[in-house]
Amino acid sequence: MKSIVYNMGYFLKEAKTLFKIDLTSNILSILSIGLIFFILALVISGWDIMSFIVETVEREAEINVYYKEGLSDTEISKLLEDIRSVEGVGDVKIVDEEESYLRMKDILGDEAHILELFEENPFSPFIEVQINIAESDVILSKLKQVENIEYIRDNKRVLDRLNDIVSVIEFVGILVVVAVGISTLMVVSHIIRQGIYNNRDQINTLKLLGAPQPFIDFPFILEGFFLTLIGGLIASILLFVLLNYGYGQVELAIPFIPLPAADSLIRSIVTFTLVTSAILGIIGSLLGVAKQGEGFRG
Incomplete structure (x- = not known):
């Protein structure tokens, strides 16, 4: 752990180099991941909004x-x-x-x-x-x-229909979360494996010099982490713009519909998106380096 902290500057520099080596592919991957997380954020937002509406209507039935x-x-x-x-x-x-x-x-x-x-x-x-x-x-x-x-x-029939809609959104939400998780892990692990293959000569040199496996792997872990985190950030920005605009339009068109506070909704969804993207990035990177050796187990 001390070695990782001490060499963090080197690791960040190497992660930046890895990103530049396959710049076009990495940028496209970030955009794809951003779109994936944006869809996830939309579904989770719809889930939260519909649940809030149903709870409010039930409370004020x-x-x-x-x-x-x-x-x-x-x-x-x-x-x-x-x-x-x-x-x-x-x-x-x-x-x-x-x-x-x-x-x-x-x-x-x-x-x-x-x-x-x-x-x-x-x-x-x-x-x-x-x-x-x-x-x-x-x-x-x-x-x-x-x-x-x-x-x-x-209004029981209306409430029953709203509950049915929430159930459908929950089901779709679970499917989307699973799909996002699997697709993100596949994309990141593939990028990491490709990066390791492209840098195999440098990696072999480091091994001959006695570098431990975690020292070799960590720049790749950072690369995957930043790829998904930037994608999550792009999704969060898109969600922020869409919800701010959408809330204004809904309040003008149907002002009697109860909606959760926009600020708290955006804050919770953005936090969820960024944390999820970071975690999936780390897991995907670990899967990628695990295919090439013992990784952090060594």
Whole structure:
């Protein structure tokens, strides 16, 4: 270990030389690795975003309860109390016709002028009920037995679909992680083996001079490490640009969709990408030098 630290300047110089010997191939490899890690970062980002959306929607799950027309204030108050008494029900409030109209106007955005075609407000008042999504089936069953409730609109189908999407993204994410790992290891180990072959005369000279195997191998380890790390850095820059632009577009188009904080998402994905690229670079390099001798085992 002391020998490695003491000779680090030499190792870095040799790694730089190795990179220059096959410059075009190494640059293309970096770009390929960068693209591979960019795809990985996109999938992981989509995974995190969808999981956050589902968790937020579940945490703030609401159902809309429509009651019979013509109920008196006393009957409506009793209905509210009956709903609140159901276990698993949280906040309960009435949304009148005007508020319902304004909500739809906000959702439609630029298309809100369609509502002006109606001579009268087409929306009915309803009761907005927050519920524990884990107990939604039981809660809905009990609410249907409450007097004066005409119709209940829940978002369970939407949540089920979102969960299905998350499951698919998780499956795809696992496949992508495995594919990225295997492809990166293959690319790096091939580059290292090729570098060792191209420098076989110098390596034989070092062996004749009594250089230990780790001393010979370490520049190649550094080369693979820097190849994947630079590729990971390129992927991180692309992800940073894309997410910053994409977040702005999504917030303008569908502002009611809950999204995780862009800064924390980018920070976590970039950290994951750089750490993963560095680890795969080291492992790939070790596989490459292992094919040529005992490597660090010597």
